[in-house]
Amino acid sequence: xxxxxxxxxxxxxxxxxxxxxxxxxxxxxxxxxxxxxxxxxxxxxxxxxxxxxxxxxxxxxxxxxxxxxxxxxxxxxxxxxxxxxxxxxxxxxxxxxxxxxxxxxxxxxxxxxxxxxxxxxxxxxxxxxxxxxxxxxxxxxxxxxxxxxxxxxxxxxxxxxxxxxxxxxxxxxxxxxxxxxxxxxxxxxxxxxxxxxxxxxxxxxxxxxxxxxxxxxxxxxxxxxxxxxxxxxxxxxxxxxxxxxxxxxxxxxxxxxxxxxxxxxxxxxxxxxxxxxxxxxxxxxxxxxxxxxxxxxxxxxxxxxxxxxxxxxxxxxxxxxxxxxxxxxxxxxxxxxxxxxxxxxxxxxxxxxxxxxxxxxxxxxxxxxxxxxxxxxxxxxxxxxxxxxxxxxxxxxxxxxxxxxxxxxxxxxxxxxxxxxxxxxxxxxxxxxxxxx
Ligand code: IMP
Numbered sequence: 001x002x003x004x005x006x007x008x009x010x011x012x013x014x015x016x017x018x019x020x021x022x023x024x025x026x027x028x029x030x031x032x033x034x035x036x037x038x039x040x041x042x043x044x045x046x047x048x049x050x051x052x053x054x055x056x057x058x059x060x061x062x063x064x065x066x067x068x069x070x071x072x073x074x075x076x077x078x079x080x081x082x083x084x085x086x087x088x089x090x091x092x093x094x095x096x097x098x099x100x101x102x103x104x105x106x107x108x109x110x111x112x113x114x115x116x117x118x119x120x121x122x123x124x125x126x127x128x129x130x131x132x133x134x135x136x137x138x139x140x141x142x143x144x145x146x147x148x149x150x151x152x153x154x155x156x157x158x159x160x161x162x163x164x165x166x167x168x169x170x171x172x173x174x175x176x177x178x179x180x181x182x183x184x185x186x187x188x189x190x191x192x193x194x195x196x197x198x199x200x201x202x203x204x205x206x207x208x209x210x211x212x213x214x215x216x217x218x219x220x221x222x223x224x225x226x227x228x229x230x231x232x233x234x235x236x237x238x239x240x241x242x243x244x245x246x247x248x249x250x251x252x253x254x255x256x257x258x259x260x261x262x263x264x265x266x267x268x269x270x271x272x273x274x275x276x277x278x279x280x281x282x283x284x285x286x287x288x289x290x291x292x293x294x295x296x297x298x299x300x301x302x303x304x305x306x307x308x309x310x311x312x313x314x315x316x317x318x319x320x321x322x323x324x325x326x327x328x329x330x331x332x333x334x335x336x337x338x339x340x341x342x343x344x345x346x347x348x349x350x351x352x353x354x355x356x357x358x359x360x361x362x363x364x365x366x367x368x369x370x371x372x373x374x375x376x377x378x379x380x381x382x383x384x385x386x387x388x389x390x391x392x393x394x395x396x397x398x399x400x401x402x403x404x405x406x407x408x409x410x411x412x413x414x415x416x417x418x419x420x421x422x423x424x425x426x427x428x429x430x431x432x433x434x435x436x437x
Pocket of ligand 1: 011013038039040126128133134228229233242243244245279
């Protein structure tokens, strides 16, 4: 029995979907524990491309049961459209999907509120995905939210009053803010009826996932916990306020699933061989010159959820090392090493310089973080394409040197190296990259 938590250590888009799909081949249960439809996890199998926003990336492996746990904010329309889309493509989730009755629900006013709040922030806008994530977590925290159990209760004439009244009251209150932001308002009755309708679609999958997961864990089943976004976007550890509204790593597993924190046996941190970011906020190792454009182009760096171009730059060792240490990372999966082929020289950020002082940890203020200048170590690049390489020792010497340097900066073994988007394009190094090879 093993419980693995795989999570992103940068600003999202590390390739979590690809790694979770890979690991899910040997795992019975795959769980999303935070975030929502702001995630865009891509899985490529042959010619088939799956972009998943709400469903765990384990769904493509037919042997898995997939759980959307209580820490996720669920957009029921997106979720059910994904379920229907997979069914059309021959992937049935009938007995393989469990949706938490405790998870909070993203309703139409949350998406509009996301837009309104961004508009009202003006120049300080976060650049959210407009998926209603912040407003839904906000309602959860102020105790105005509706959970999946509330959604199912909307039709029930005996028990539905509190859920229904809260929904209708929320629409009226949010309309005032929407109006102030110059956005369309919503008709409370229409919101209610749409919610009642989608509730019937989601109902067959809803259960007490905490109880289900506790039973699975106690029965010794293998469980894979799939993080969304990344450590730089973590509500507490990231570049606040330019962050998402949840904790993105293993520290969120206890509250997000109902499993005890000690259930996690192995923490796998996921990084790209370089760094990208979408939305506003600090990015010290960003490269706006030719190298950044090369990475964007070759890495096809466009957001899977919004289609926005991602800013690109060099590997940020300060951010990744902090994630390793504070989230208890045991090993790392390194993705998109193949994208670096063809660059003459690589830079690796090992520290920051702020106001003339060298610092090894991120500062608290986003404004200071944005003023940090990276301290780089330079490495020779390599010309050869490496998509067909399956053993570490067959990589070009320069690639081996660069990966070893990354491992040194991270301080934990790099166990998986991805050299292409396809399932097979992987180098596995059971105990990490050898120090000399
Ligand atoms: P929100 O999560 O939609 O509120 O967006 C807050 C910030 O997180 C914005 O900068 C988004 O671009 C970023 N973000 C949210 N989800 C993802 C993701 O899955 N990948 C990359 N960036 C994300």
